[in-house]
Amino acid sequence: ANAGKYRRDSGEALYRRSLYTFWKRTIGPPAMLLFDAAPRETCIVRETRTNTPLQALNLMNDVTYLEAARVLAERMVKEGGAAPETRLAFGFRLATARRPRADEQEVLVGSFRHFLERYRARPEDAAAYLNHGERPRDASLDAAEHAAYTAVASLILNLDETITKE
Numbered sequence: 001a002n003a004g005k006y007r008r009d010s011g012e013a014l015y016r017r018s019l020y021t022f023w024k025r026t027i028g029p030p031a032m033l034l035f036d037a038a039p040r041e042t043c044i045v046r047e048t049r050t051n052t053p054l055q056a057l058n059l060m061n062d063v064t065y066l067e068a069a070r071v072l073a074e075r076m077v078k079e080g081g082a083a084p085e086t087r088l089a090f091g092f093r094l095a096t097a098r099r100p101r102a103d104e105q106e107v108l109v110g111s112f113r114h115f116l117e118r119y120r121a122r123p124e125d126a127a128a129y130l131n132h133g134e135r136p137r138d139a140s141l142d143a144a145e146h147a148a149y150t151a152v153a154s155l156i157l158n159l160d161e162t163i164t165k166e
Contacts, residue, residue, distance in 0.1 A: 010134060034058055059158050066150075067133025069157055073149035074138050084112055091153055095162045108152055115148035 028039055034054055038044035059065050072091055080090030088108040092100045100108060119126035126147035130137050137146070156162060 031058060031062060031064075056158065059163070060154060063132050065154070065157060066129075067135060069154035070130060070133065070137060070146075070150045071135065072153040072157065073146055074141065076149050076153065077141055077146065078138075085109055087149065088112060088152060091149075092156055095156045096159070108156075111155060112148050112152045115151040116144060119144035119147040 028037060033039070034052075035058075036048050036050055038047070072094065075094065076087040076091040080087035085105065089100055089105060092098075092104070092108060119129075123144060126143045129147045129150065130143060
């Protein structure tokens with residue numbers, strides 16, 4: 001009946017580690033298989049490592065990662081200081097464990113300004129972008145600014161340095 005369907009948890013169970021993911025015998029969780037999780041039919045001694053466009057699309061569009069970017073953006077605004085530069089550097093450091101270089105900081109700030117201009121011009125896009133995930137967004141934050149920080153947080157979370165463990 002539900003051989004190929006996975007049902008997402010809700011509440012606090014939604015935010016558990018993937019260690020608790022339910023595996024069906026014939027089909028593994030699609031997102032985990034996309035990121036090279038071993039199928040459970042045989043023992044895998046050596047992990048394979050791939051890099052495909054599907055991985056990037058998943059990281060940019062899956063509700064899990066959109067919600068994570070939104071929550072990181074909230075932390076950037078609330079804990080990162082008053083200026084966009086310090087907030088962006090704070091978010092970058094949370095994700096990568098280092099401060100951004102000058103050229104990286106320039107890209108972060110330029111991207112933030114681009115997204116802020118876009119979301120101020122189209123507030124309905126900002127509201128739609130922030131409406132992903134189960135956790136409610138902090139309505140006290142300006143929606144356009146929050147969406148712009150979320151877009152940059154997504155950029156940070158999609159860096160190769162953030163994704164891979166090397």
